Amino acid sequence: MAKLTIPEEELMIPGHMGCLGCGGALAMRYVLKGLGKRTIVSVPACCWAILSGIFPNTCLRVPMVNTAFEVTGASISGIRAALDALEIEDVNVLGWAGDGGTLDIGIQALSGAVERGHDFIYVCYDNEAYMNTGIQRSSGTPEGAWTTTTPVGDTQAWKKGPKKNMVEIMVAHKIPYTATASVGYPEDLIKKVTKAKGIKGPKYIHVFAPCPTGWRMPPGKSVEVAKLAVQTCAFPLYEVENGVYNISKKPKKKPITEYLKIQGRFKHMPSDMVEKFQKDIDKEWELLLKKEEFTKSL
Amino acid sequence: MVKKVITGNYASSYGAKLARAQVIAAYPITPQTSVVEKIAEFVASGEMEAQYIKVESEHSAMAACITASQTGARTFTATSAHGLTLMHEMLIWASGARTPVLMTNVNRAMAPPWSVWADHLDSVAQRDTGWIQYYCESNQEVLDTIITAYKVGESRDVLLPSFLTLDAFYLSHTYETVDIPDQDEVDKFLPSFDPPYKFDVEDPHLFGSLSFPHQFYMEWRYQISLSMEKAREKILETEAEFKKIFGRSHGGLLDTYRCDDAEVVLIAAGTMASTIREVVDWYRDKGVKVGLARLRVFRPFPVKEVRELAESVDVIGVLDRSYSFGYGGAFFAETAGALYNVPDKPLIKNYVVGIGGRDVTPDTVSGILNNAISLKDKGELDQEIEWIELKEGGD
Numbered sequence: 001m002a003k004l005t006i007p008e009e010e011l012m013i014p015g016h017m018g019c020l021g022c023g024g025a026l027a028m029r030y031v032l033k034g035l036g037k038r039t040i041v042s043v044p045a046c047c048w049a050i051l052s053g054i055f056p057n058t059c060l061r062v063p064m065v066n067t068a069f070e071v072t073g074a075s076i077s078g079i080r081a082a083l084d085a086l087e088i089e090d091v092n093v094l095g096w097a098g099d100g101g102t103l104d105i106g107i108q109a110l111s112g113a114v115e116r117g118h119d120f121i122y123v124c125y126d127n128e129a130y131m132n133t134g135i136q137r138s139s140g141t142p143e144g145a146w147t148t149t150t151p152v153g154d155t156q157a158w159k160k161g162p163k164k165n166m167v168e169i170m171v172a173h174k175i176p177y178t179a180t181a182s183v184g185y186p187e188d189l190i191k192k193v194t195k196a197k198g199i200k201g202p203k204y205i206h207v208f209a210p211c212p213t214g215w216r217m218p219p220g221k222s223v224e225v226a227k228l229a230v231q232t233c234a235f236p237l238y239e240v241e242n243g244v245y246n247i248s249k250k251p252k253k254k255p256i257t258e259y260l261k262i263q264g265r266f267k268h269m270p271s272d273m274v275e276k277f278q279k280d281i282d283k284e285w286e287l288l289l290k291k292e293e294f295t296k297s298l
Numbered sequence: 299m300v301k302k303v304i305t306g307n308y309a310s311s312y313g314a315k316l317a318r319a320q321v322i323a324a325y326p327i328t329p330q331t332s333v334v335e336k337i338a339e340f341v342a343s344g345e346m347e348a349q350y351i352k353v354e355s356e357h358s359a360m361a362a363c364i365t366a367s368q369t370g371a372r373t374f375t376a377t378s379a380h381g382l383t384l385m386h387e388m389l390i391w392a393s394g395a396r397t398p399v400l401m402t403n404v405n406r407a408m409a410p411p412w413s414v415w416a417d418h419l420d421s422v423a424q425r426d427t428g429w430i431q432y433y434c435e436s437n438q439e440v441l442d443t444i445i446t447a448y449k450v451g452e453s454r455d456v457l458l459p460s461f462l463t464l465d466a467f468y469l470s471h472t473y474e475t476v477d478i479p480d481q482d483e484v485d486k487f488l489p490s491f492d493p494p495y496k497f498d499v500e501d502p503h504l505f506g507s508l509s510f511p512h513q514f515y516m517e518w519r520y521q522i523s524l525s526m527e528k529a530r531e532k533i534l535e536t537e538a539e540f541k542k543i544f545g546r547s548h549g550g551l552l553d554t555y556r557c558d559d560a561e562v563v564l565i566a567a568g569t570m571a572s573t574i575r576e577v578v579d580w581y582r583d584k585g586v587k588v589g590l591a592r593l594r595v596f597r598p599f600p601v602k603e604v605r606e607l608a609e610s611v612d613v614i615g616v617l618d619r620s621y622s623f624g625y626g627g628a629f630f631a632e633t634a635g636a637l638y639n640v641p642d643k644p645l646i647k648n649y650v651v652g653i654g655g656r657d658v659t660p661d662t663v664s665g666i667l668n669n670a671i672s673l674k675d676k677g678e679l680d681q682e683i684e685w686i687e688l689k690e691g692g693d
Contacts, residue, residue: 063505109361112353
């Protein structure tokens with residue numbers, strides 16, 4: 001029999017309020033498996049402010065606090081400082097925010113928190129738009145995507161400009177551990193969470209969390225599309241530990257069309273746009289390979 | 299007990315140290331900065347055992363104080379003007395989360411034009427945030443209020459955040475003699491923070507989750523209102539207890555001076571009260587029956603005290619160091635509101651003074667008193683709201 005590598009204990013119990021096929025729900029379940037029971041989680045306005053449960057219910061077996069949209073970084077700084085002041089040890093402090101709450105409105109508080117060096121794990125579950133408010137573009141939305149505020153139309157008003165690279169922004173803060181992970185690869189995700197747990201200081205994990213509702217695809221496709229994002233190198237899995245890059249999976253690269261074609265949000269893309277998308281991905285992947293090679297050689 | 303000659307800002311730092319604040323989260327802003335600098339010195343020297351988060355904004359300062367408080371730590375921050383108004387969202391969050399965070403606000407004018415001088419708009423604009431608001435007149439009051447305000451805010455009946463304010467430069471940078479109480483005595487007076495609910499991995503709860511209109515949101519807000527009502531008696535009770543141990547108090551919610559038989563009373567907050575006190579004495583020496591009611595607590599508003607005062611008074615002049623564009627200063631509007639349902643109301647006039655740190659001198663106060671006395675004689679108002687000592691061409 002195959003050996004279970006994923007902890008059996010469930011800290012997220014049935015009854016969450018998310019949509020069918022929610023990648024964000026899977027992400028929380030896996031991350032808590034990695035962190036364990038002694039965890040306090042802070043969540044700003046995002047899908048998870050609803051998923052967690054309507055008063056008086058909760059689907060988590062760890063303390064969770066709701067906080068304002070832009071303050072996740074500050075809120076976890078406060079929790080850690082208070083735990084230190086009260087001499088409470090051996091508790092993980094988890095910041096948990098979406099791409100809007102991390103890349104856009106919460107970037108200042110997060111930047112401040114990681115720069116100050118508090119001991120916490122920050123997870124951005126990236127569904128590439130403001131899904132909780134109804135699929136508006138964020139700076140995490142990929143170029144070319146349809147959202148309700150980039151509605152395409154006759155003028156081709158899709159999302160312009162590349163997705164903000166939050167992982168590199170975190171790496172530039174010189175924090176001890178940064179990683180990407182995907183709900184399509186739970187073992188890799190949990191391994192990274194467990195590793196982060198053992199490191200003192202600020203840790204950042206960027207989790208790819210498909211949203212069938214916003215990506216215009218059937219709920220059953222979430223895991224498949226998450227895997228395809230990795231296999232096409234649209235969302236590479238890697239870690240940066242003390243400045244050294246380590247790519248977790250080096251797939252035999254599939255064409256980007258396989259990833260795009262099952263998502264309604266890209267269906268309007270003309271062929272030249274798809275070609276550009278492929279070129280951008282190839283360039284980014286090459287750059288990542290070089291970064292790994294170079295930083296490992298130092 | 300030790301006597302030190304210190305600024306209002308340092309009195310605030312000493313207050314936070316004596317209260318054993320455990321988590322400080324603060325960001326520099328003129329003229330508050332020396333409050334947090336002094337605390338940084340206390341922490342660096344080991345005199346104060348606290349975690350000090352040097353946040354990247356005031357908004358984050360308040361956010362960090364809130365979760366630190368929810369984790370079970372006593373928290374402190376300090377700010378001014380734009381810092382306070384940047385916090386606005388989190389101020390409402392703090393009372394909603396029932397966290398007794400304590401803050402010093404150095405009252406400073408809002409830009410534009412830039413001004414770093416005394417003005418109450420910053421804190422008055424936070425009226426509806428669910429914070430208890432104290433306005434201080436002396437550096438001693440600043441220190442003492444920090445200690446008493448923690449006790450009020452942290453009491454199980456209240457569980458609300460509080461801020462105290464001191465006027466920019468008039469107190470923040472002015473040296474006065476301040477009694478620094480013994481730590482032992484403060485410890486006896488102020489027990490450690492013991493919230494009924496906190497983050498606990500052994501007893502997990504979800505804090506602040508969504509509540510539908512048919513559920514308990516409205517009742518949650520009503521409970522805050524009840525607690526703010528309870529804060530009235532708690533403030534008085536705590537001050538009385540403080541007086542027993544430390545031998546001084548600062549006048550409860552409405553600090554009255556020579557009001558007993560007064561026909562004309564000025565209501566004012568902050569340092570201008572000291573000037574008014576002096577001028578009231580001059581008028582009293584001449585046999586003119588005037589008095590001062592210093593608005594020490596703006597939230598909860600001293601409705602009962604204002605009504606009692608109004609029973610025997612002919613004219614109340616309310617001095618506002620801020621203005622709500624569209625109708626009057628807030629202290630005036632609240633005073634008038636508190637008296638509307640009372641029979642035999644006095645005349646009430648609003649004097650808008652000292653905006654942007656303009657000095658409120660004894661001459662300014664005399665002019666106001668003379669005007670108020672003339673209203674008593676005429677039995678009617680000349681105008682409801684008057685901006686005092688505007689420069690020529692200012693209109």
